[in-house]
Amino acid sequence: MNRFALLTFYRSLVRHKLYAALNIGGLAVGIAVFLVLGLYVRFETSWEHWLPNYGHVYLVETRDGDTTSGIPNQNSPIAFWSAVEKDLPGSVGSRLSSFNATVLQGGVGVSEKLGLVDADFPKLFEMPLVAGDFAGAFASPSNIVLTEHVARKYFGESAPIGKAMTVVFSGKQHAYRVAAVVKDLPKNTDIDSAMFARLTISEDKAADDYKSTHQWNYFNPQTYVRLPDDAARQRFADALPGIVARHAQSETIDNPGFSIKLSLQPIAAVHGEAAGERLAVATLGIVGVLTLLIAVVNYINLATARAGLRAREVAMRKVLGADRGTLARHYVGEAIATTAIAGFIGLVVAEIGLPLVNAAGGLALSIGYFGANGIVLPLVALVLIVGTVAGLYPAIMLARLPAAAVLASARSPGGGRAGTYVREALVVFQFAIAIAFIIGTIVLVGQTRHVRNADLGYHREGMMLVFSLGSQSLNNAQRDTLLHRFAAMPGITGATVGNNVPGGGTFTSETDVPIPGVQGKGPSIRFFETTPGFFDLMGAHLLAGRLFDTAHPADVNPNLDDKSGDGTKPYNAVINRTALASLHIPSPQAAIGRTFYGPNNPPRTIIGVIDDMRFDDPRVPIPPTLYDFQLRDPRQAVAILRYAGDPQTILDEARAVWRQEAPEVPFQAKTATQNLEAYYAHDDRSAKLFTIGAVLAVAIGCVGLWGLASFNTARRIKEIGIRKTLGASSADVVRLLVGQFLRPVLIANLFAWPLAFFAMRTWLAGFDDRIALSPLFFVAATVLAVAIAVLTVLAQSLRAARSTPAWALRHE
């Protein structure tokens, strides 16, 4: 662009303020949406990138022996890495076992996340050092490494290195000395421990589960391995089946047929493996791009619609000797300059909007300007690309205007019929996306509401879960006392104990149940431990038979208390509805009285069938479940309290009781709805971000439509005058003008409906518990889009329609 181009550009902006505002405003909002969603996508795809060697670190993932599909387990057997150390000496890797540990400070316990790791851990996770010796910290089992905020919490501003610390986990006290302090971990990491200590492995069969290498079916730790290149990765992956074959069966005490499949996952690809998360992130990225495209289309539409007004200028420039190339470059330059202004404003809008987006999505996104992740260079590139894309077609169209015809004609040319078709096609494109976005928003909001309000097979409201009851620092007598005191609290209407609760269990176990007359080891059934009052308190729906009752001694599982026995004494069981199909039972009634045996299973006779209770992720199918009945507390027990009234009051009272009975154990409790929140948070966030993007995309589309309508209406004022002179009423004229814009909006549905149908069907397919894709969503979106479009163009159409014909005829 030469000086004249810049001058005309600047003065044209100042002179046609409305046009400039529409164009720049639309582009700015489009760029802001693109930037914010781009930041989100970058955040979600940058997990573990803070590690200098993230490209060489892999997580060992596991799958059950005979499954290859589904989401793999990110934990692996504790014994696995010990086997690697034996079979592949020199391998660099580390386990990471996470514990809800308790730091004892002045007799009061404070809960902290502790990670137990192997000595090589610092070679994989090169955490930025604040003080001490991180690299050699895990040479001694009495060393502990703290993150900065934990160090400050317990030692204030004084130097923590060498100081003593008492940490309780797995029911035992451990004395540590602080060896190093590392920086707090960034947000984009799955490592949630704030303290790290050495994992001491024991080959003793009587050792605790977490450290015993005789446990291939104890899945607590994550196992990470560092592999320098692809060849090493391949060699390691090839060696995995052999390691399992040599060790797994012979080293697993109570499950002789045990087998698993191991695989390697690059550490940066671990996050978002859960069903639907990647899809959600990709979708939001696409929303960002499409919103920007809608803004680009606005520019193209307004620029080509206005081209007629610039025709004389173009013709004059041609007469003065400008060729097409020069003119095209000139107008592309204008588009880039416009986009540059919009880019700057968009950046400001993004900065202003980011706190709101962070609040809505529970995020901590921020804009960095310079450096490796700086936004300046990408933004400049974006401005050049968007400016060129937006400016190219109008520039070519302007440059091709026939100078002689323009100069000879009294009226400005309108860009011809082809130009009108192109604009209409672009409006169709904009509204196809907008309507698809509206449908998407309706479905997303509908589904996220559904999972929060759906009948889960139990009453989720008014339920308090006290997780700290399962602490190994407590004995059974203390647990009984606590439960009795909880039950006696005002507002509490019921109290029981379980280890599978809404929001996920603290202990899950599955067992194969062979079906009589059917080959094979039978379906894998989840195994729930319940205690008296569990079903009543949940509000479970009985489908057939009866629930457990202490009056029936045969209901109680005798094997748990029978340490001397072989674990095969018969007892009664309750199953859920899903288990019927797995066990080949045609109806709930037919299940009653059926007994299932197995080589390693006690005979279980079904006395009752309950409707499914969804404790887990709405994305995951409810597993076939078998409930047993026991009188003592289950492993890793959770107190389940039914309450009426304000949850905070109940929580405060329960904490007060806890402090009196077990001050050394940190109190941990949540309501059931809070505990379920983890399953909904990610989808809620996606839905909110999607909605924000969609609303702004529709708004940008409307701004464009409004601009287009105002130019078109202005162009047709004389025509309106002629029509009115010939007897057209104002209503006829409004119908004519509104209809002109309604047509592309209606055509847009032809594209939007199938697009939204396939996209939303794919997204909903990720949920086991999902809403139906109702045709009403589509109709509602169309009605909304049409209403928005009509309202957008109605005011101008009315004004034009009401003008007196005499004025309109003189108008040029």
Place this chain on the structure above:
Amino acid sequence: MIRLENIQRRYASDEVETTALSDIDLHVAQGEFLAIMGPSGCGKSTLLNILGTVDRPSAGRYMFGDRDLARLDEAALARLRSETLGFVFQSFNLIDELTIQENVELGLAYRKDKSGDRRQRVAAAMDRVGISHRAKHYPHQLSGGQQQRAAIARAIVGDPSLILADEPTGNLDTENGAQVMNILESLNAEGATIIMVTHSPSHADAAQRRIDMLDGRIVASVARAI
């Protein structure tokens, strides 16, 4: 300097074909002042547009000096316009967003040779038409006569050998019209070739030769008695 041989110009729309010019043979000598007259719609402006290379003939030959313009591509024609031709229109066609000075300077903007004396040439051209005192004004702040003088300044700033004027006095009152004619005559006296479309017989009298057109054809060619 200019030789048109059997020039045709037809416009084709979906249903009808209109002939705007037919069988135009015209020779214009270097330094000549030629006036074109005729009723509305007779093809005067079309002929001027073809002469100015902003329109191409449907048939026939257009020799500009020793160059056959049919053989030149769009970019070469644009260069020819920027270096050799100057245009003056009835409706001035000044660019609203630029000041008078900038509009005049625009006459040099698309030239390949970016000579350093631009400012002087712009000043000289504005001086030549007596518009220097309005240099910093925008077109809408000027009277019609002033705007047309500015348009002439823009046409002559590049020192063209051919000036094409399409009813340059059509939108002006008598006094302003006379001023514009004076400028054109003195430019011609200094050696510029001028071809002017006009409705005014008295202004046509300023030219050395007049051609009359009717229905796309030249029907008469009258040399002024000296």
